Amino acid sequence: MSVLLDVKDIAKSFKLKGHWYHKRKLNALSPLSFAIEAKKTLAIVGETGSGKSTLAKILVGAETPTTGKIYLNGQLLKNQHFKQRCQHIRMIFQDSGTTLNPSLTIQELLDEPLILNTVLNEKQRKNLIRTTLQKVGLLGDHMNFYPHMFSGGQKQRISLARAIILQPQVIILDEALAALDPSLRSQMINLLLDLQQQMGLAYILISHNLGIVRHFSDDVMIMSQGEVVESGKTIEVMRNPQHKVTQKLMMSQNFQIK
Numbered sequence: 001m002s003v004l005l006d007v008k009d010i011a012k013s014f015k016l017k018g019h020w021y022h023k024r025k026l027n028a029l030s031p032l033s034f035a036i037e038a039k040k041t042l043a044i045v046g047e048t049g050s051g052k053s054t055l056a057k058i059l060v061g062a063e064t065p066t067t068g069k070i071y072l073n074g075q076l077l078k079n080q081h082f083k084q085r086c087q088h089i090r091m092i093f094q095d096s097g098t099t100l101n102p103s104l105t106i107q108e109l110l111d112e113p114l115i116l117n118t119v120l121n122e123k124q125r126k127n128l129i130r131t132t133l134q135k136v137g138l139l140g141d142h143m144n145f146y147p148h149m150f151s152g153g154q155k156q157r158i159s160l161a162r163a164i165i166l167q168p169q170v171i172i173l174d175e176a177l178a179a180l181d182p183s184l185r186s187q188m189i190n191l192l193l194d195l196q197q198q199m200g201l202a203y204i205l206i207s208h209n210l211g212i213v214r215h216f217s218d219d220v221m222i223m224s225q226g227e228v229v230e231s232g233k234t235i236e237v238m239r240n241p242q243h244k245v246t247q248k249l250m251m252s253q254n255f256q257i258k
């Protein structure tokens with residue numbers, strides 16, 4: 001398998017407010033590199049403030065890295081090409097479902113990215129919206145409904161439909177499964193795994209929950225204070241955690257693999 005997303009030496013520092021002769025900087029991310037293949041999932045785990053969201057924002061183009069480069073299919077992603085970036089790398093948040101604009105129908109919500117990013121006519125867009133809703137386990141006719149007519153789990157599926165409608169290659173799941181109860185969560189994980197195979201997607205899973213990370217990811221990166229302290233195959237890292245941050249995380253969740 002060849003590399004889909006190649007992240008090389010990405011770092012980020014924020015300038016903090018201060019006197020002009022005493023400007024302070026916060027290093028949110030020290031230079032880090034990783035690569036993901038299609039149909040694979042990389043989990044990013046770390047305590048609060050470890051830099052996970054900053055990294056995710058850089059990947060989707062919402063933050064500019066201080067240094068480093070990102071390649072998708074061998075092509076350098078330019079920071080200013082936001083449209084190209086958001087077509088290929090999409091993000092779903094924990095509360096994505098609740099942020100759906102309540103005054104728009106599902107059809108209008110899913111039509112927005114298509115109008116902005118494609119040259120499809122109205123009929124083609126409507127057909128694509130119908131098939132995308134079916135792909136995420138909803139009905140084509142749900143396009144005429146409003147967000148408040150859906151449950152939390154269904155709203156998360158609508159966010160997923162919005163994320164996949166432009167046929168992206170990478171989806172970042174930022175605690176996207178955290179708010180779901182265990183049975184809805186496993187349904188959503190199975191759906192995500194099916195879509196991964198069908199569409200050749202790579203996932204980046206940001207999660208605090210080591211149970212989800214173990215079930216869902218192939219590889220894991222453990223972060224602390226902006227640095228990757230441990231990384232490797234999820235099962236191997238969890239069987240034999242080397243770094244004290246990983247060990248502490250596992251102990252705090254009473255998590256053990258024999």
Ligand SMILES: Nc1ncnc2c1ncn2[C@@H]1O[C@H](COP(=O)(O)OP(=O)(O)OP(=O)(O)O)[C@@H](O)[C@H]1O
Pocket residue numbers: 014015026027028046047048049050051052053054055
């Ligand atoms: N816009 C910003 N300006 C200044 N500092 C920032 C900014 N965004 C993030 N930071 C700082 O960068 C560091 C990393 O933050 P980040 O949100 O990436 O952590 P995180 O691992 O996602 O945490 P959480 O799990 O709580 O979301 C923190 O110290 C944070 O305060």
